Amino acid sequence: MTSQTSSAPPARLAARLRAQFGGARVEILSGIVVALALIPEAIGFSVIAGVDPKVGLYASVVIACTIAFTGGRPAMISAATAATAVVMVDLVRDHGVQYLFAATILMGLIQIAAGFLKLGRLMRFVSQSVMTGFVNALAILIFLAQMPELTGVSPATYGLIALGLAIIYGFPYITRAVPAPLVAIAVLTGLTAWLHLDVRTVSHLGALPSALPSFALPQVPFTLETLRILLPYAATLAAVGLLESLLTAQIVDDMTDTGSDKNRECLGQGAANIVSALFGGMGGCAMIGQSVINVSSGARRRLSTFVAGAFLLLLLVALQDLLAVVPVAALTAVMIMVSINTFSWRSLARLRTNPLPSSVVMLATVAVVVATRDLAIGVLVGVLLSGVFFAGKVARLSRIASTLSPDGRTRTYTVTGQVFFASAATFSDAIDLLEPVERLVIDVGGAHFWDISAVAALDRVVLKARERGRSVEVRGLNQASATLVERFGTHHKAGAATLPHH
Structure with a gap:
């Protein structure tokens, strides 16, 4: 031992x-x-x-x-x-x-x-x-x-x-x-x-x-x-x-x-x-x-x-x-x-199984680098394409549903998902400002506003509805979205009701 x-x-x-x-x-x-x-x-x-x-x-x-x-x-x-x-x-x-x-x-x-x-x-x-x-x-x-x-x-x-x-x-x-x-x-x-x-x-x-x-x-x-x-x-x-x-x-x-x-x-x-x-x-x-x-x-x-x-x-x-x-x-x-x-x-075998945007990004990066002999330009193109595809994917996750009150006087829009520059236009286009109702309710309790493009879309909807004589209530803003709207929005300063989510 x-x-x-x-x-x-x-x-x-x-x-x-x-x-x-x-x-x-x-x-x-x-x-x-x-x-x-x-x-x-x-x-x-x-x-x-x-x-x-x-x-x-x-x-x-x-x-x-x-x-x-x-x-x-x-x-x-x-x-x-x-x-x-x-x-x-x-x-x-x-x-x-x-x-x-x-x-x-x-x-x-x-x-x-x-x-x-x-x-x-x-x-x-x-x-x-x-x-x-x-x-x-x-x-x-x-x-x-x-x-x-x-x-x-x-x-x-x-x-x-x-x-x-x-x-x-x-x-x-x-x-x-x-x-x-x-x-x-x-x-x-x-x-x-x-x-x-x-x-x-x-x-x-x-x-x-x-x-x-x-x-x-x-x-x-x-x-x-x-x-x-x-x-x-x-x-x-x-x-x-x-x-x-x-x-x-x-x-x-x-x-x-x-x-x-x-x-x-x-x-x-x-x-x-x-x-x-x-x-x-x-x-x-x-x-x-x-x-x-x-x-x-x-x-x-x-x-x-x-x-x-x-x-x-x-x-x-x-x-x-x-x-x-x-x-x-x-x-x-x-x-x-x-x-x-x-x-x-x-990566060649995976071209058939990977999502199409991923394959496009990979091939575009290769093509630009080889064509320009500049790695920085190729990678920049790849990153930008990745961002575009990602933004488009996230934008498609937002949903807007609407219901009309029994008396036909109030239209309620329920927004869910992410509202940002890529989905802001979809958000504003989904709200029918020509419908002859007296009141619009925009319920964003299931949504999140990410940037000033989203805030601008909300402003545009609310202000145009008011110009047409309709009252508008925005309800359910989460704390981060409410802070963004408070800081950069204009519709709430003109008297429209904007209610945070509790």
Whole structure:
């Protein structure tokens, strides 16, 4: 008994150490895979924004390392992205890269303000249909971004991509100790070097930086004119960056069955963008593709995000010769896997079973995002459509019934349900003001007035009835509705009877 007791603490300690270091190994390997996947994206986004490749690469390093400490969603990857790059094009072309750095700092300040204002709560207004459309659209965009590497290339490139996909999907059946994408990149790099294959490598994507990023303030005049130039771009960058980051955080939440702090993510994104600009980087946000790679590889902690940024820096500065020979086909295979895994295939089967408005919202979100290549516009369209359909559904829940008194002198209208801007016209149209009765009773004891449109409809009915010589009694207003009518209505001030519900 004594020996068992004395051996228990070391056994528990060993178990904790195995869990800790085993977990760290997965996080580190996942981060390495992500670092490699970041390279073509960062360079490509730099080209989109019209800046030197090092601006996107430095941004990816700095943002990933910073957000690992400041972000609200562990294991999510943030770096330079296409969503922000497209916003920068005109600013860089018209005013230069220093204005881009200044706009990125202002972008970060706006995002920090959004965090303090707790705007992360706005995510609750994004419906599941919009989320699904967002995910599917991103999957399509990720695949379309690989098309330059799939068209007009040598047969060897197709062979490498096919082999890479076979390894990615087949290696997990052998072992999950090492992320399959990392194995695919290593195998394809070795095979390319051994066979001297004539295929595109990372060195063909653009000049890689050979020095560490250095601290510097943007060289722009600190004037109101500068602020006037920067503010529209910074506000758009902040909004797009937060929208994509919060949506990606929600997706990672769902994939890992864990929660995240959306308001802290706003603060973290702002801090990361400010630091990025101070070290010569462009603005960025969360990346769903790389986040999916990270989580799919088993990462769940902040360590993987930090390793992604740190290892990318190591590749750029110390292992540049090794990085240069990595075939682009290997990275293309990884991104095709991301596209396949990101797309919600179940959503296609559910098109027949889901309510028609939900399917319309999902498809509209996908169509607008893919057509415009702008995630913010697509999600905004989806949210607006969701609101329209929801308002129409709630409006149909209101009912108006009427009865005539035995003597034919009084018409009573009984209103139930929700009266607001979408149902206000239905409410006023249902009351017949031409009927030759002496008195109207509007019983709203089973209804609720939500906004000034509802109050205006009630005013219109009561005042027009009085103009025609009829007395009107409004009865049964609940306390909230009565307060709204009292504050914004006019008919009760002109002598019509409005009785609260008791």
